[in-house]
Amino acid sequence: MASSDALPVVDLAPFLTGDEGGIARATEAVREACRTHGFFRAVNHGVPAELLVRALELSAAFFTLPDEEKVNVRPAAGYNTPLPAGYGQQPAHSTDKNEYLVAFDPKLGFNVCTRLSLLDSETVEECWGKLTEQGWLIQEILNECMGLPPGFLRDYNDDRAFDLMIARRYFLGPEGEEENNGFGAHEDAGCVTFILQDSVGGLEVLKDGHWVPAEPIDGSIVVNIGDFIQVLSNGKSKSATHRVVRKPAHRHSFAFFFNIHGDRWVEPLPEFTAKIGEAPRYRRFLYKEYQQLRVRNKSHPPARPEDVFRITHYAI
Ligand SMILES: O=C(O)CCC(=O)C(=O)O
Numbered sequence: 001m002a003s004s005d006a007l008p009v010v011d012l013a014p015f016l017t018g019d020e021g022g023i024a025r026a027t028e029a030v031r032e033a034c035r036t037h038g039f040f041r042a043v044n045h046g047v048p049a050e051l052l053v054r055a056l057e058l059s060a061a062f063f064t065l066p067d068e069e070k071v072n073v074r075p076a077a078g079y080n081t082p083l084p085a086g087y088g089q090q091p092a093h094s095t096d097k098n099e100y101l102v103a104f105d106p107k108l109g110f111n112v113c114t115r116l117s118l119l120d121s122e123t124v125e126e127c128w129g130k131l132t133e134q135g136w137l138i139q140e141i142l143n144e145c146m147g148l149p150p151g152f153l154r155d156y157n158d159d160r161a162f163d164l165m166i167a168r169r170y171f172l173g174p175e176g177e178e179e180n181n182g183f184g185a186h187e188d189a190g191c192v193t194f195i196l197q198d199s200v201g202g203l204e205v206l207k208d209g210h211w212v213p214a215e216p217i218d219g220s221i222v223v224n225i226g227d228f229i230q231v232l233s234n235g236k237s238k239s240a241t242h243r244v245v246r247k248p249a250h251r252h253s254f255a256f257f258f259n260i261h262g263d264r265w266v267e268p269l270p271e272f273t274a275k276i277g278e279a280p281r282y283r284r285f286l287y288k289e290y291q292q293l294r295v296r297n298k299s300h301p302p303a304r305p306e307d308v309f310r311i312t313h314y315a316i
């Protein structure tokens with residue numbers, strides 16, 4: 001792997017201290033990362049390292065519970081969540097070898113479960129608050145990187161009802177290198193995803209045809225640009241393909257999806273099309289429709305990998 005392939009590390013401290021020169025340099029680093037990798041690792045981001053450790057420990061403790069207890073962790077009757085919530089196992093025929101727990105914003109009340117669990121914890125609430133703040137900050141930085149009018153993304157993507165958090169445990173990888181898929185190659189749909197991971201490793205990002213590992217760095221957060229930004233920028237910012245390979249140890253991660261609301265229409269912006277004389281590379285679509293079709297990929301996995309529903313469906 002060439003050294004320029006390693007995931008960039010972006011120091012966000014200047015945004016906390018207000019150091020203007022540092023802000024300009026960090027913004028430039030994010031702009032470059034969006035173009036080259038669609039991924040970076042944020043350090044000095046303001047989310048306490050102790051909170052990241054606490055969340056991952058809590059998740060590890062949850063997943064060691066017996067299956068009979070975990071399967072009962074689901075929203076109580078009458079709670080209609082925007083997407084399926086609670087504990088889930090991948091269907092037996094799935095090549096994804098992980099189990100997961102989906103949470104919504106604790107303030108929305110969807111996480112009220114049939115059983116007490118990780119979902120009801122103060123740690124999840126604290127993480128939610130901090131990662132939402134992080135989402136607003138990264139979105140502001142993206143707005144600047146993309147040269148959009150001040151506050152444009154903040155106004156466009158101002159409703160947080162579709163944000164969600166998924167805690168995952170990846171099963172042990174088999175001996176040798178064969179069949180070690182933990183989560184198959186995919187892109188994320190929304191605005192930006194944050195990944196907190198333990199020290200096991202296994203997340204990989206596709207860059208120029210080869211897989212680059214997102215090596216764990218203590219206290220860092222992996223930041224991943226989603227399809228929404230790729231479409232708005234007409235392909236200038238990259239929603240990178242990524243996957244998780246299994247290792248000889250259980251791996252725990254949290255993915256926080258700073259999404260966009262399902263009722264929003266999404267299409268390439270004039271700044272990246274008409275205003276610069278370029279043809280749009282995507283058709284206009286309703287975000288909810290895209291999300292629902294992606295959920296179908298999971299509930300009714302297509303027989304042929306090329307039939308998996310992805311953003312290319314809207315490509316012109
Ligand atoms: O577990 C990870 O590191 C990545 C998870 C992921 O890519 C996702 O949830 O979309």
Ligand SMILES: [Fe+2]
Nearest residue numbers: 186187188242
């Ligand atoms: Fe992902």
